[in-house]
Amino acid sequence: MPYDLLIDLYSLAIYNVFPLSLTIFIAGSTYRLFRYLRFWRRGPRPHFRNRGILGRIKGLALTFIEPLIDALKYNKLDLVFGLTFLHVLGLIPLIFLFSHHIVFFEYIFPPYSLLWPLAIPLSPNQAYITEAYYLRPLVRGIDTSSIWGPLTILLNADFLTVLSMAGVTFKIGDKIVKKMKGIQHIRIGDFAALILLFLILLFGFLAAHHLPSNDVVTYRAILGTHILLAEALLAILPFTKFWHFMFGYWYGKLHEWYDLRVKRGAE
Amino acid sequence: MMSEWSFEVKKARMSIRRFIRSINPVKLHYLENCVSCAACASACPYYPIEERYSPVNKAEELRKIYRKELTIAGKIAGNLFHAYEIRNENDVKRILEFAYRCSNCSRCYTMCPFGIDSGAMIVDIRGILLNIGYAPSLLRFLSDLDMRGELPESILKLWEETLSKVKGIIDTESIVERKGSDIIYIPSLIELVFYPEVIVDTISLLSKLNLKWTIPSKPMGLGMGMFIGDFSSVKTSMKKLNNYIKRLEIKEILLSDGGYLYPMLRFSLPEIVNEDVKYMITHIVEVLYDRLSMLDFITTEEKITWHSPCQLGRKGGVTREPLEILMKISSNFRRLPHDGLEAICCGGGGGMALLTREKYDHFRKLGLGFEVSEEEMLFMRDTEEAYKLSIREKMRDIERSGAEIVITSCPFCMMTLELGSKLYGPSIKVIHFSSYLINVIK
Numbered sequence: 099m100p101y102d103l104l105i106d107l108y109s110l111a112i113y114n115v116f117p118l119s120l121t122i123f124i125a126g127s128t129y130r131l132f133r134y135l136r137f138w139r140r141g142p143r144p145h146f147r148n149r150g151i152l153g154r155i156k157g158l159a160l161t162f163i164e165p166l167i168d169a170l171k172y173n174k175l176d177l178v179f180g181l182t183f184l185h186v187l188g189l190i191p192l193i194f195l196f197s198h199h200i201v202f203f204e205y206i207f208p209p210y211s212l213l214w215p216l217a218i219p220l221s222p223n224q225a226y227i228t229e230a231y232y233l234r235p236l237v238r239g240i241d242t243s244s245i246w247g248p249l250t251i252l253l254n255a256d257f258l259t260v261l262s263m264a265g266v267t268f269k270i271g272d273k274i275v276k277k278m279k280g281i282q283h284i285r286i287g288d289f290a291a292l293i294l295l296f297l298i299l300l301f302g303f304l305a306a307h308h309l310p311s312n313d314v315v316t317y318r319a320i321l322g323t324h325i326l327l328a329e330a331l332l333a334i335l336p337f338t339k340f341w342h343f344m345f346g347y348w349y350g351k352l353h354e355w356y357d358l359r360v361k362r363g364a365e
Numbered sequence: 366m367m368s369e370w371s372f373e374v375k376k377a378r379m380s381i382r383r384f385i386r387s388i389n390p391v392k393l394h395y396l397e398n399c400v401s402c403a404a405c406a407s408a409c410p411y412y413p414i415e416e417r418y419s420p421v422n423k424a425e426e427l428r429k430i431y432r433k434e435l436t437i438a439g440k441i442a443g444n445l446f447h448a449y450e451i452r453n454e455n456d457v458k459r460i461l462e463f464a465y466r467c468s469n470c471s472r473c474y475t476m477c478p479f480g481i482d483s484g485a486m487i488v489d490i491r492g493i494l495l496n497i498g499y500a501p502s503l504l505r506f507l508s509d510l511d512m513r514g515e516l517p518e519s520i521l522k523l524w525e526e527t528l529s530k531v532k533g534i535i536d537t538e539s540i541v542e543r544k545g546s547d548i549i550y551i552p553s554l555i556e557l558v559f560y561p562e563v564i565v566d567t568i569s570l571l572s573k574l575n576l577k578w579t580i581p582s583k584p585m586g587l588g589m590g591m592f593i594g595d596f597s598s599v600k601t602s603m604k605k606l607n608n609y610i611k612r613l614e615i616k617e618i619l620l621s622d623g624g625y626l627y628p629m630l631r632f633s634l635p636e637i638v639n640e641d642v643k644y645m646i647t648h649i650v651e652v653l654y655d656r657l658s659m660l661d662f663i664t665t666e667e668k669i670t671w672h673s674p675c676q677l678g679r680k681g682g683v684t685r686e687p688l689e690i691l692m693k694i695s696s697n698f699r700r701l702p703h704d705g706l707e708a709i710c711c712g713g714g715g716g717m718a719l720l721t722r723e724k725y726d727h728f729r730k731l732g733l734g735f736e737v738s739e740e741e742m743l744f745m746r747d748t749e750e751a752y753k754l755s756i757r758e759k760m761r762d763i764e765r766s767g768a769e770i771v772i773t774s775c776p777f778c779m780m781t782l783e784l785g786s787k788l789y790g791p792s793i794k795v796i797h798f799s800s801y802l803i804n805v806i807k
Contacts (some may be wrong), residue, residue, distance in 0.1 A: 142635035172407035346398030354480030362682035
């Protein structure tokens with residue numbers, strides 16, 4: 099591939115595509131939220147069953163916790179690979195706390211630097227966030243050692259990426275098996291979303307380790323591809339199942355809490 | 366009355382448009398925020414029969430319609446985005462099968478990481494099918510009966526017979542529609558037809574409680590359109606009830622039926638009749654719980670348990686009360702491994718318990734006139750088979766508890782648990798809460 103184009107892929111991702119994908123994301127999110135307002139209508143309400151404030155607070159916690167307990171009882175594999183590897187240990191800390199990402203987010207949104215104390219280093223044998231530190235020309239004089247101490251053996255981007263990729267692979271495999279059984283709720287969009295995630299993780303891993311070669315051209319091409327794919331995800335987020343992370347999960351569980359625990363008083 | 370099933374594209378389109386008009390933010394959330402994780406699957410009593418009966422897979426039928434109607438991608442490239450219309454009879458039959466493999470228990474609602482109530486979506490699917498012309502004859506018959514409000518002679522006779530059994534306890538003539546009463550006890554039509562003794566026992570309980578109560582002059586079929594998603598029928602019968610209660614100036618409706626009727630009246634009535642409801646809705650369990658300190662029980666060591674009907678417990682919020690009452694009565698109370706919000710559904714809710722040959726015959730013996738086509742007979746045969754298999758999980762739960770007497774309060778649960786005991790064991794006695802309590806209250 100020509101040198102200029104590869105250089106441009108990175109620049110394109112940082113300076114051109116990002117504002118575009120962010121705009122699509124904001125417009126899409128506004129559209130999705132607007133639809134809820136459009137369908138909203140006020141009506142008379144029933145008498146609520148009063149279980150007291152403590153009962154409601156307990157109910158709120160249980161509303162979020164009980165599906166996890168159910169998953170532990172009935173869907174162990176999905177709990178391990180889907181929720182733990184992919185979400186809790188994988189994507190969430192990786193996206194928001196990986197030191198390289200904090201550098202990027204801080205560049206866009208300076209207050210994000212508040213998360214530096216929780217930053218996760220790249221690898222287990224590098225408990226210092228030195229690499230990220232040198233990428234941070236705007237902020238000086240911070241302690242660059244990881245707050246996580248011995249936990250860094252687990253809380254490092256390399257390990258979390260492997261967990262995430264294992265999680266994505268499991269989900270893809272699970273959906274292939276279900277599709278082969280003729281289960282109709284498995285759709286092309288499910289595969290597209292998971293493959294996109296997998297590619298983002300793969301290119302991120304390659305970029306962070308300067309693979310497949312150490313030269314600047316390849317590095318910028320791989321990192322550019324990683325960022326472009328992540329920006330594609332950002333742009334399609336309001337229109338795909340990724341929306342659950344922004345809205346669906348929170349609205350759904352809060353509504354369930356209101357409906358079952360607050361209104362009906364179920365315990 | 367014979368309901369032939371036949372497909373018309375025009376009817377399908379109109380039916381779908383009617384559904385689209387009913388969408389509110391909560392339904393919109395159910396329709397568009399599922400991520401297909403299938404965490405809901407093991408919640409469903411019909412899932413162990415076939416994997417495709419998982420709530421997410423059944424509800425996908427409604428999502429396909431929604432995508433076609435209300436999403437840009439679905440309108441432009443339907444197949445690619447899994448957006449479809451109901452195009453022909455084959456589509457309807459596939460959907461019909463899914464629609465009647467659900468007891469609307471809402472266990473999937475609490476197990477879903479996104480709070481999606483697939484059971485509520487199935488009710489909408491049933492409504493779409495009904496408006497195309499497809500619904501089980503018996504359930505349709507009951508819904509129409511409810512809409513018209515005119516009960517056949519045989520039902521009225523049954524009501525008279527039932528009331529005659531309490532004549533030694535109360536003066537039935539003076540109690541009927543008594544002015545100035547605080548409470549009106551309204552038995553359900555299903556209780557009257559299948560468990561009239563529950564009505565007798567509840568009346569006996571009420572007579573012991575020193576309350577100002579009354580009963581209607583004739584039985585009421587209420588909200589039975591819900592079984593087939595017939596919202597017009599539900600609305601009509603609820604409006605009639607609301608006007609009736611307002612005319613009598615009653616403060617409280619009391620139910621002994623802990624099935625679909627309880628949450629419908631308790632929590633959906635204001636929305637259905639579109640006005641604030643001033644009177645309260647209570648269940649006999651709540652009435653006794655509120656007076657627990659005043660009651661004196663004959664204590665026992667019987668191995669009893671409480672089967673929480675999904676509608677009274679999970680969807681009605683009456684979860685703690687029956688346990689506290691029954692634990693006070695028996696020192697050998699066995700709590701089911703899955704109870705309250707976690708309770709395993711018996712599989713008989715949502716009208717499923719009525720979709721058997723035996724129940725059809727039972728109604729026919731009462732002289733209720735409806736006929737079933739051969740096509741429907743085939744559907745019925747498969748549905749009954751699935752219903753019977755759906756009971757297994759619940760029976761295992763009861764077996765694990767070691768209980769010998771299962772107390773509950775929903776007629777569908779009662780008939781389903783009795784059937785489950787016969788089919789799979791353990792050998793148990795199934796009894797309504799009122800019938801058990803009347804024998805242990807001093």
